[in-house]
Amino acid sequence: MMQIKPIFAALRRHKAGTVLISLQIALTLAIVCNALFIIQQRVTQLSQPSGLDEANVLRIQNQWVGKHSEAEYGPMVATDLALLRQIPGVVDAYSTNSLPLSQGGWSMGLSLKPEQRKSTAQTAIYFADDHALATLGLKLVAGRNFRADEIRPMPSKDTLRPSVVIVTRELADKLFPDGHAVGKPVYIVDRPSIIVGVVQRLQTPWPGVRWGNTSSTLIPLQLLTNGTNYVVRTRPGQLETVRRAAPAALLAANRMRVIPDDGGVMSFAQIRADTFASDRGMAILMAVICVVLLAITAAGIVGLTSFWVGQRRKQIGVRRALGARRSDILNYFLTENLLIGIGGVVLGVVMAYGLNLWMVTRFEMAHLAAQYVLAGVAVLLLLGQGAVLAPALRASKVPPVEATRSI
Amino acid sequence: MFAYYLQLGLRSLCRNPVLTGLMIIAIGFGVAASMATYAVFQAVSGNPIPGKSSQLFTPQIDNWGPNQGRSDGSLPDALTYTDVKALMSANVATRQAATYPVSLSLIPSDPRANAMVANGYATYADFFGMFNVPFLYGSAWPSSDDARHGNGVVISRKLNQRLFGGTDSVGKVLNLDGNDYRVAGVIDHWNPRPRFFDAANGSGFAGEPDFYMPFTRAIDLQIETSGNNNCSGGPVASGWSGWLQSECVWLAYWVELPDAAAVQRYRSFLTGYAANQQRAGRFGWAPRVALSDVQQWLDIQRVVPPETRVSLLVSLGFLVVCLVNTIGLLLAKFMRRAPEIGVRRALGASRSEIYRQFLLEAAAVGLAGGALGLLLTWFGVLGVGLVFERDIARLAHLSPALVALTILVAVIATVVAALYPTWRAACVQPAWQLKSN
Numbered sequence: 001m002m003q004i005k006p007i008f009a010a011l012r013r014h015k016a017g018t019v020l021i022s023l024q025i026a027l028t029l030a031i032v033c034n035a036l037f038i039i040q041q042r043v044t045q046l047s048q049p050s051g052l053d054e055a056n057v058l059r060i061q062n063q064w065v066g067k068h069s070e071a072e073y074g075p076m077v078a079t080d081l082a083l084l085r086q087i088p089g090v091v092d093a094y095s096t097n098s099l100p101l102s103q104g105g106w107s108m109g110l111s112l113k114p115e116q117r118k119s120t121a122q123t124a125i126y127f128a129d130d131h132a133l134a135t136l137g138l139k140l141v142a143g144r145n146f147r148a149d150e151i152r153p154m155p156s157k158d159t160l161r162p163s164v165v166i167v168t169r170e171l172a173d174k175l176f177p178d179g180h181a182v183g184k185p186v187y188i189v190d191r192p193s194i195i196v197g198v199v200q201r202l203q204t205p206w207p208g209v210r211w212g213n214t215s216s217t218l219i220p221l222q223l224l225t226n227g228t229n230y231v232v233r234t235r236p237g238q239l240e241t242v243r244r245a246a247p248a249a250l251l252a253a254n255r256m257r258v259i260p261d262d263g264g265v266m267s268f269a270q271i272r273a274d275t276f277a278s279d280r281g282m283a284i285l286m287a288v289i290c291v292v293l294l295a296i297t298a299a300g301i302v303g304l305t306s307f308w309v310g311q312r313r314k315q316i317g318v319r320r321a322l323g324a325r326r327s328d329i330l331n332y333f334l335t336e337n338l339l340i341g342i343g344g345v346v347l348g349v350v351m352a353y354g355l356n357l358w359m360v361t362r363f364e365m366a367h368l369a370a371q372y373v374l375a376g377v378a379v380l381l382l383l384g385q386g387a388v389l390a391p392a393l394r395a396s397k398v399p400p401v402e403a404t405r406s407i
Numbered sequence: 408m409f410a411y412y413l414q415l416g417l418r419s420l421c422r423n424p425v426l427t428g429l430m431i432i433a434i435g436f437g438v439a440a441s442m443a444t445y446a447v448f449q450a451v452s453g454n455p456i457p458g459k460s461s462q463l464f465t466p467q468i469d470n471w472g473p474n475q476g477r478s479d480g481s482l483p484d485a486l487t488y489t490d491v492k493a494l495m496s497a498n499v500a501t502r503q504a505a506t507y508p509v510s511l512s513l514i515p516s517d518p519r520a521n522a523m524v525a526n527g528y529a530t531y532a533d534f535f536g537m538f539n540v541p542f543l544y545g546s547a548w549p550s551s552d553d554a555r556h557g558n559g560v561v562i563s564r565k566l567n568q569r570l571f572g573g574t575d576s577v578g579k580v581l582n583l584d585g586n587d588y589r590v591a592g593v594i595d596h597w598n599p600r601p602r603f604f605d606a607a608n609g610s611g612f613a614g615e616p617d618f619y620m621p622f623t624r625a626i627d628l629q630i631e632t633s634g635n636n637n638c639s640g641g642p643v644a645s646g647w648s649g650w651l652q653s654e655c656v657w658l659a660y661w662v663e664l665p666d667a668a669a670v671q672r673y674r675s676f677l678t679g680y681a682a683n684q685q686r687a688g689r690f691g692w693a694p695r696v697a698l699s700d701v702q703q704w705l706d707i708q709r710v711v712p713p714e715t716r717v718s719l720l721v722s723l724g725f726l727v728v729c730l731v732n733t734i735g736l737l738l739a740k741f742m743r744r745a746p747e748i749g750v751r752r753a754l755g756a757s758r759s760e761i762y763r764q765f766l767l768e769a770a771a772v773g774l775a776g777g778a779l780g781l782l783l784t785w786f787g788v789l790g791v792g793l794v795f796e797r798d799i800a801r802l803a804h805l806s807p808a809l810v811a812l813t814i815l816v817a818v819i820a821t822v823v824a825a826l827y828p829t830w831r832a833a834c835v836q837p838a839w840q841l842k843s844n
Contacts, residue, residue, distance in 0.1 A: 016831070020735040027728045031721060038717070065512040065522040067585035117474050156631065157650040225631070226584075227510075251521070258512050258524045282714055289725055292436050299429045300732035307426075307739030355724075363713050 025344025030351035033376040035286040046276040050100040051201030053137025057268040089238030094131040105205035122211035124204035128218040143182040143197035154221040162219040166197040301387040317402025333392035341384040416768030434776025437729025440722040443787030450802035455599035460701035469695035485656040500662035504534040510633035511583040527618035529625030545577035545592030560588035606708040608634035737828040749840025773821030777814040
């Protein structure tokens with residue numbers, strides 16, 4: 001502590017270098033804090049469970065070819081599902097409009113009264129049947145599954161009027177905060193639908209939607225359109241076999257269909273990877289930038305400190321000759337760096353929050369959490385000390401005889 | 408003298424290899440990071456239809472009202488069938504076309520071949536003239552086909568290659584979803600990115616559409632949209648005709664308005680139309696309409712993914728840190744040579760000579776950094792696919808312009824960074840240096 005005053009005096013003679021190092025530390029801190037924060041947000045989003053038995057679920061996109069009346073689609077889909085369920089390795093199968101994380105689907109507002117102006121909660125609508133829960137591996141926490149006699153066909157442009165629905169727990173809690181959702185009516189359009197069951201978790205097709213990540217509703221209707229998704233659950237370890245066998249069996253049974261070559265048959269793991277590809281990439285990019293940035297800042301500190309050590313060899317020699325120990329010299333440089341570092345991080349904290357605030361307004365990002373700033377401060381101060389160690393050790397090895405040399 | 412200084416500069420690169428190496432690496436990484444992200448940014452934020460983007464407009468009409476509408480108060484981003492019919496028949500603009508995406512199956516004549524899906528648009532004949540679509544063979548279907556609900560079709564070069572072996576197929580017949588269509592024209596490569604006319608469906612960077620068919624016929628055949636369909640509140644009548652009459656928005660609508668007067672006329676026409684709907688009792692609220700040109704529409708639809716902007720920003724910040732770092736290192740490098748400068752100055756070199764020498768030396772460092780940056784940019788562009796969607800990543804590549812820009816940015820940035828250290832070098836007092844020696 002005794003040394004701080006002379007350090008300040010010396011720093012005043014190296015204003016440019018001091019300012020440059022602290023500015024670099026400040027900028028690095030601002031960028032690293034925000035980058036770490038973005039990484040954390042992306043990773044949280046991509047690691048949320050969908051509620052499905054993800055390892056064993058497969059989606060097959062099917063588009064019918066040729067002229068068909070809507071009434072024909074129902075039996076055609078039923079035939080396909082019966083066929084799929086018989087393939088060895090298949091646990092169960094059903095047909096639907098959409099799956100969690102698939103980024104395309106149907107959303108509606110749910111109301112508690114028929115004439116309500118603003119709906120009570122927004123929900124994703126999944127067309128389903130009595131096989132849906134078993135196929136997806138959803139956990140029923142209250143009520144019951146759909147019965148086979150509740151499943152109805154629905155022409156594609158008809159009004160959504162299911163007699164019964166199954167909702168997720170998040171949605172049930174939003175609609176009925178008292179916890180008793182089963183048996184109560186909700187209104188999708190104009191007719192009441194009775195909640196018969198509550199499942200623990202089922203994500204919506206759109207990860208990160210503001211109105212509720214797992215606010216989903218299953219309805220016992222079979223949408224009659226020329227395109228549908230078959231969802232198949234396989235026995236553990238059989239996914240790859242079924243992935244090859246299922247489309248071949250479907251095409252063998254009826255050629256008048258298209259299963260797209262590109263993404264027509266996808267495992268849920270692939271759907272997840274596709275949906276979060278840019279989030280994962282963003283996290284990787286940020287991580288790489290952070291590492292390189294820290295390395296460059298460390299390199300800058302090493303470079304400038306080495307230069308200072310070279311410049312001050314004579315002064316160091318004089319100090320040593322006057323009785324300073326090696327550890328005094330070492331401490332001098334470490335303390336000097338710490339002072340510059342503290343100056344840098346103070347400025348950096350301000351810049352980090354400023355940058356975040358700007359990104360909040362421009363890119364709708366969340367507010368920076370304090371622990372990222374604290375972690376960044378700690379990392380940069382330690383980095384500075386680590387970077388300065390080598391030149392400082394070299395400085396401490398300057399012999400006292402240096403004082404007598406002219407250069 | 409220039410050549411001599413450059414030579415001196417290159418030689419001094421080797422003098423403090425560690426310091427120089429650090430500088431080159433810092434510049435290289437900084438430039439590469441910003442160039443790779445800039446390549447992506449440029450690819451996604453370019454003008455999809457330069458020269459005409461300010462004459463093309465898309466209207467929005469508030470048909471949902473304050474209660475059923477969006478919570479943030481924004482207008483619906485597509486139109487209802489009712490409104491499109493009315494705007495089309497009013498015929499106020501120079502050219503006008505409604506569009507919606509359709510996905511139909513293509514049944515090959517060979518019975519053993521599997522069917523395939525073709526993606527296209529249902530639209531009006533004006534579409535092709537309005538968007539300057541280049542034709543390889545034939546032309547758009549005659550506008551009488553729009554009125555007659557005719558079966559003309561315009562196909563892409565790729566589909567023409569696949570179905571007709573690339574020959575002039577005008578007049579030939581193809582079968583989509585069980586219906587026959589007659590080829591009116593074959594489009595040469597045309598795929599504006601971002602696809603502004605279908606931005607509301609999020610297909611901004613998708614591959615080239617396969618075909619275009621008359622809107623009126625698609626409606627007759629009850630072909631559904633393969634894009635979004637947003638209905639807000641209220642009971643929806645059943646069946647196809649009920650859907651057409653509903654307040655569901657699913658149609659894009661574009662008009663060509665050649666000058667400001669035409670834009671003004673169209674604006675007042677839109678407001679008048681909405682006011683009429685209010686008087687007729689369909690809208691229970693005051694008219695609320697908007698008219699956006701291509702760039703405004705792309706902004707409203709947020710077509711440029713936020714990732715590209717954030718990463719461009721982060722990379723620019725990164726470049727700034729690298730430059731601050733370079734200033735520091737150059738300062739160390741130059742000041743180490745204070746004795747040498749003192750000697751040169753004492754021997755009669757002017758300050759401007761010192762400036763020239765050291766700035767050139769910095770340029771040499773920048774050149775080396777740029778070379779490394781080029782290599783890293785190349786890796787970066789290859790790695791772009793990791794960060795951005797495949798459709799977008801495909802757009803970014805190392806073009807000659809990007810190569811030139813990389814080198815230029817590296818050299819200019821380094822010279823700018825060298826200004827302060829050079830000034831310090833030029834301030835060296837020769838007498839003081841000579842005395843201490």
